[in-house]
Amino acid sequence: MKIGDMTAIPEPLLEVRDLRIAIPGRQGEHLAVANIGFTVASGEILGLVGESGSGKSLSMLAVMGLLPAGMRASGSIRFKGQEILGLPERQMRRLRGGRIAMIFQDPMTALNPVLTLGAQIVETIELHNPSLSSRELRNRAIELMELVAIPAPDKRFDQYPHEFSGGMRQRIVIAIAVANDPDLLIADEPTTALDVTIQAQIVDILNRLRREKGVAIALITHDLGLVAGLADRIAILYAGRIAECGEIGAVFQRPRHPYTAGLLAAVPSIDADVARLYAIRGTPPSLADRPPGCQFNPRCPFALPRCAEYNPEFRRFGETVVACHRAEELNLASDTADAR
Amino acid sequence: MTVAASLKSKSIWPGITLRWSSATLIFALFVIISFIVIAVTIPLWSPYDPVGMAGRRLQPPSALHWCGTDALGRDVLTRALWGTRYSLPIAVFVLGVAVPVGVLLGTAAGFFGGIIDNAVMRLADVTLAFPPVLLAMAIAASLGPGLVNTAVALIIVWWPIYARLMRAQVLNVKKLDHVDAAVIAGAGRFRILFKHIMPLCWSPILVNTTMDVGLVILLASGLSFIGLGAQPPAPEWGQMVAEGASNFYSWWIALAPGMAIFLISISSNFLGDALRDVLDPQVKLPA
Amino acid sequence: MPAEDALLKVEGVHVEFPILKGLVFPRRVGSISAVAGVSIEVAPGETLSLVGESGCGKSTLARAILRLVTASAGQVLFKGVDLTKLSPAKMRPFRRHVQLVFQNPYASLHPRMTAREIIAEPLRMLGMDRREQVERAKQAMQRVQLRPEFGDRYPFAFSGGQRQRIGIARALSVNPEMVVLDEPVSALDVSVQADVLNLLKDLQADLGIAYLFIAHNLAVVRHFSDRVAVMYLGKIVETAPRDRLFKRPAHPYTEALLSAAPMPDPIRERKRQRIVLRGEIPSPANRPTGCCFRTRCPKAAAICAQIDPPPVTLAQGHVVNCHFANA
Numbered sequence: 043m044k045i046g047d048m049t050a051i052p053e054p055l056l057e058v059r060d061l062r063i064a065i066p067g068r069q070g071e072h073l074a075v076a077n078i079g080f081t082v083a084s085g086e087i088l089g090l091v092g093e094s095g096s097g098k099s100l101s102m103l104a105v106m107g108l109l110p111a112g113m114r115a116s117g118s119i120r121f122k123g124q125e126i127l128g129l130p131e132r133q134m135r136r137l138r139g140g141r142i143a144m145i146f147q148d149p150m151t152a153l154n155p156v157l158t159l160g161a162q163i164v165e166t167i168e169l170h171n172p173s174l175s176s177r178e179l180r181n182r183a184i185e186l187m188e189l190v191a192i193p194a195p196d197k198r199f200d201q202y203p204h205e206f207s208g209g210m211r212q213r214i215v216i217a218i219a220v221a222n223d224p225d226l227l228i229a230d231e232p233t234t235a236l237d238v239t240i241q242a243q244i245v246d247i248l249n250r251l252r253r254e255k256g257v258a259i260a261l262i263t264h265d266l267g268l269v270a271g272l273a274d275r276i277a278i279l280y281a282g283r284i285a286e287c288g289e290i291g292a293v294f295q296r297p298r299h300p301y302t303a304g305l306l307a308a309v310p311s312i313d314a315d316v317a318r319l320y321a322i323r324g325t326p327p328s329l330a331d332r333p334p335g336c337q338f339n340p341r342c343p344f345a346l347p348r349c350a351e352y353n354p355e356f357r358r359f360g361e362t363v364v365a366c367h368r369a370e371e372l373n374l375a376s377d378t379a380d381a382r
Numbered sequence: 383m384t385v386a387a388s389l390k391s392k393s394i395w396p397g398i399t400l401r402w403s404s405a406t407l408i409f410a411l412f413v414i415i416s417f418i419v420i421a422v423t424i425p426l427w428s429p430y431d432p433v434g435m436a437g438r439r440l441q442p443p444s445a446l447h448w449c450g451t452d453a454l455g456r457d458v459l460t461r462a463l464w465g466t467r468y469s470l471p472i473a474v475f476v477l478g479v480a481v482p483v484g485v486l487l488g489t490a491a492g493f494f495g496g497i498i499d500n501a502v503m504r505l506a507d508v509t510l511a512f513p514p515v516l517l518a519m520a521i522a523a524s525l526g527p528g529l530v531n532t533a534v535a536l537i538i539v540w541w542p543i544y545a546r547l548m549r550a551q552v553l554n555v556k557k558l559d560h561v562d563a564a565v566i567a568g569a570g571r572f573r574i575l576f577k578h579i580m581p582l583c584w585s586p587i588l589v590n591t592t593m594d595v596g597l598v599i600l601l602a603s604g605l606s607f608i609g610l611g612a613q614p615p616a617p618e619w620g621q622m623v624a625e626g627a628s629n630f631y632s633w634w635i636a637l638a639p640g641m642a643i644f645l646i647s648i649s650s651n652f653l654g655d656a657l658r659d660v661l662d663p664q665v666k667l668p669a
Numbered sequence: 670m671p672a673e674d675a676l677l678k679v680e681g682v683h684v685e686f687p688i689l690k691g692l693v694f695p696r697r698v699g700s701i702s703a704v705a706g707v708s709i710e711v712a713p714g715e716t717l718s719l720v721g722e723s724g725c726g727k728s729t730l731a732r733a734i735l736r737l738v739t740a741s742a743g744q745v746l747f748k749g750v751d752l753t754k755l756s757p758a759k760m761r762p763f764r765r766h767v768q769l770v771f772q773n774p775y776a777s778l779h780p781r782m783t784a785r786e787i788i789a790e791p792l793r794m795l796g797m798d799r800r801e802q803v804e805r806a807k808q809a810m811q812r813v814q815l816r817p818e819f820g821d822r823y824p825f826a827f828s829g830g831q832r833q834r835i836g837i838a839r840a841l842s843v844n845p846e847m848v849v850l851d852e853p854v855s856a857l858d859v860s861v862q863a864d865v866l867n868l869l870k871d872l873q874a875d876l877g878i879a880y881l882f883i884a885h886n887l888a889v890v891r892h893f894s895d896r897v898a899v900m901y902l903g904k905i906v907e908t909a910p911r912d913r914l915f916k917r918p919a920h921p922y923t924e925a926l927l928s929a930a931p932m933p934d935p936i937r938e939r940k941r942q943r944i945v946l947r948g949e950i951p952s953p954a955n956r957p958t959g960c961c962f963r964t965r966c967p968k969a970a971a972i973c974a975q976i977d978p979p980p981v982t983l984a985q986g987h988v989v990n991c992h993f994a995n996a
């Protein structure tokens with residue numbers, strides 16, 4: 043069964059199925075993304091979580107049609123029912139910045155240092171609304187700056203990026219991303235570079251965007267706390283595959299995949315004491331040298347011989363979809379505590 | 383980042399990028415090695431006497447004289463081949479002095495800072511304030527014509543470039559955490575400089591030096607061309623081009639030396655480029 | 670904590686960076702007070718955490734303690750010896766006692782030295798002979814669970830977590846009494862982070878090392894420390910034993926930090942009342958008058974702009990700098 047089939051909500055806004063991305067290398071291609079699928083509905087926030095290098099950014103770049111040259115993507119990416127994987131660049135460009143927008147991982151380099159922030163917001167609006175007058179453009183830009191809680195936006199309009207703090211710059215980046223009322227916003231680690239108090243402001247803004255404008259958000263992060271606060275559903279990636287995907291409460295309460303359970307147990311809590319943190323032993327596989335069978339098997343405390351032979355199928359348990367041979371028999375919340 | 387960078391240089395269009403860069407590299411190596419071989423062995427197989435009459439005057443290229451003869455009836459090809467014995471040594475000599483001097487002063491400036499830095503950098507600034515060609519001309523003119531004086535002039539023009547480059551490099555590397563780690567380990571100043579800073583400073587110096595071989599030869603020939611460098615009858619390329627220019631209708635006189643200058647210049651450039659790609663990308667410094 | 674017990678005692682340390690203008694003849698046009706009068710103490714074998722936002726001066730304080738930058742005022746007493754007054758040569762014997770683990774596991778290793786050479790560098794500086802260096806480096810590698818066969822590899826062949834282990838092994842090779850950990854896990858993935866934190870805790874239990882642990886993740890701080898000092902704009906605004914700080918934060922900034930720290934639990938995370946601070950972080954080049962937090966403080970009153978709040982002791986070891994601290 044395909045993972046997309048099972049998490050499908052009627053008419054999802056974005057539906058990714060069987061996505062594979064191959065990277066050319068010296069000894070032939072290898073798969074950086076090897077079977078990723080998920081859906082995002084309007085007004086929904088999907089959290090994409092996984093270790094560095096698990097393919098989070100690449101799969102989202104594929105949705106944007108912005109994969110680095112040389113990489114090949116296969117599978118299916120449907121946006122509002124239309125297949126957009128392999129769409130000609132000209133049509134893709136119309137979607138990008140219009141219907142689909144993205145906030146990039148590094149907020150500091152996303153802005154042009156020699157243009158005023160106002161001009162950069164205006165530029166994006168104008169690109170998709172060439173008919174607006176400069177007065178209208180300015181007003182719209184100021185509205186957007188208000189939306190992302192920039193104080194005194196009419197004064198700030200003519201300032202340059204270097205006059206802004208990191209948090210303010212990130213908010214401008216968000217303002218630019220939502221300038222044309224996108225239906226889908228892809229946020230690649232929007233708060234990683236920011237402090238917790240500033241992070242709280244960004245979380246507020248993303249929540250408002252979803253509530254007030256019905257924007258669907260795909261939130262890439264490795265901060266489980268951030269997903270817990272924002273996301274409706276969560277997809278956990280391991281080595282370019284979905285390990286587990288489901289409703290947030292269900293996944294956090296009863297993780298079905300040993301990797302998910304490991305991640306949850308590895309994070310210290312701000313209000314509970316543990317003597318030792320649970321650490322997942324070993325390191326993620328190198329893409330060029332993937333283990334046979336379940337990608338997690340060399341690190342999995344519950345691996346059985348068959349785990350190294352067959353790649354587990356996706357199976358559904360209530361609200362969650364899991365790729366693990368032992369999903370039904372393991373009770374991970376307690377088993378992981380024992381393994382500790 | 384490193385992954386993205388390596389992808390860009392090698393595998394986006396695997397065929398094209400790779401073939402192009404290795405072709406230029408092979409070409410450059412071929413040219414430079416042949417020039418060196420020629421310079422070393424030419425006395426053994428020289429077709430004609432480079433400074434004596436070899437045939438009739440101002441002959442266009444023929445089977446006997448592949449590149450023709452000049453106004454004194456000397457064989458142009460022979461002279462161009464002998465020209466390597468002027469140009470290559472001058473490049474080696476100029477860079478052999480200017481690079482170490484520049485590197486030494488630049489290192490001192492970057493590492494010790496303060497007065498040393500100020501003194502060295504002001505001196506370099508003053509030198510670099512003049513256009514290099516003009517300065518070289520002025521110095522060569524005031525020292526009097528001759529190859530050695532040309533070389534001295536070029537050294538004076540060239541060292542500040544390396545002083546600056548090295549200083550910037552030292553300052554960059556000095557900021558890196560592993561240097562602080564060495565301080566904490568208890569390493570003394572000189573160990574820090576020689577073990578933890580200098581080994582990471584060489585790549586741009588090496589690349590630049592390779593590229594400058596062509597430039598030095600070009601400028602040295604330029605000085606000879608205007609009469610400040612090698613003097614007749616020496617078969618020096620710039621000199622020969624000048625002779626060609628005074629026999630305007632005998633185009634072949636300037637052709638061989640001109641081609642030689644051109645070949646060595648672009649080859650050193652290609653080689654420098656290739657070197658830059660090869661030199662360990664792992665140690666690329668953060669901006 | 671009685672003062673005579675302190676292994677490290679930092680008193681009133683200031684660090685200023687000049688702001689220069691002009692390319693050819695730079696002039697000093699102002700200064701950044703990155704650290705503005707910090708006093709902390711670390712006892713043998715304990716962990717003091719230093720938390721605060723990016724740019725508040727945590728790393729600069731660490732660098733001042735290790736004499737990588739010069740403190741413009743104040744003292745750094747290590748076992749009663751003021752390190753700020755020592756000449757570089759006199760400082761060197763003290764180096765082995767206070768070590769540093771860096772924030773960035775990529776930049777802090779010499780790219781052209783093998784793991785073994787990197788780990789042995791401090792030993793070599795102690796004048797140990799080669800055989801002993803190799804032996805001790807091997808022990809240090811085993812202690813951080815790196816396979817000694819990896820000793821011949823260069824840093825680029827290691828993952829981030831492994832590199833951080835090399836950094837830790839280097840710091841530990843000389844058996845220091847204290848290690849400053851400058852965000853040792855910030856650059857690492859959660860699963861790797863847990864591994865490195867466990868390792869550091871085990872090492873402390875085995876070797877009795879004191880840690881000054883710099884971090885901005887409060888959950889990690891809670892897990893890791895005995896006492897916590899909260900830093901804001903170059904100053905310590907609150908110091909308390911861990912449990913007390915997390916249960917009864919007294920400073921408005923500490924409260925805001927705790928309320929904003931994300932919790933990996935969807936139910937509680939959503940029910941929680943966050944204090945979202947308004948206003949921007951002031952620049953250390955242009956410090957506000959009076960209390961440094963007043964531009965963002967929800968409790969700020971007129972007095973806060975005039976008088977820099979003095980330290981008030983609320984309980985044993987709980988000191989706060991605020992005119993209106995929660996009792």
Ligand SMILES: Nc1ncnc2c1ncn2[C@@H]1O[C@H](COP(=O)(O)OP(=O)(O)OP(=O)(O)O)[C@@H](O)[C@H]1O
Nearest residue numbers: 065074093094095096097098099100110385386389
């Ligand atoms: N331009 C590229 N060229 C080659 N390989 C790449 C490139 N970009 C990414 N990769 C590889 O693809 C894999 C997935 O990368 P991706 O950037 O999607 O990871 P990620 O999950 O976003 O990680 P992070 O949390 O570090 O951002 C990694 O192994 C990475 O090394």
Ligand SMILES: Nc1ncnc2c1ncn2[C@@H]1O[C@H](COP(=O)(O)OP(=O)(O)OP(=O)(O)O)[C@@H](O)[C@H]1O
Nearest residue numbers: 686701703722723724725726727728729730885953
């Ligand atoms: N060498 C320097 N020259 C000038 N200013 C500096 C220098 N180093 C640090 N600063 C400034 O001092 C202040 C404190 O910096 P520091 O690196 O100590 O912050 P930090 O608390 O460690 O932050 P982070 O959490 O981002 O590491 C910052 O405003 C920074 O810009």
Ligand code: SF4
Nearest residue numbers: 336339342349366367
């Ligand atoms: S399939 Fe096997 S190895 Fe993979 S996660 Fe499940 S139990 Fe572990």
Ligand code: SF4
Nearest residue numbers: 960963966973991992
């Ligand atoms: S002194 Fe005033 S401004 Fe400062 S933290 Fe306390 S209440 Fe806020």
Ligand SMILES: [Mg+2]
Nearest residue numbers: 098099147230
């Ligand atoms: Mg990414």
Ligand SMILES: [Mg+2]
Nearest residue numbers: 727728729772
């Ligand atoms: Mg820091």
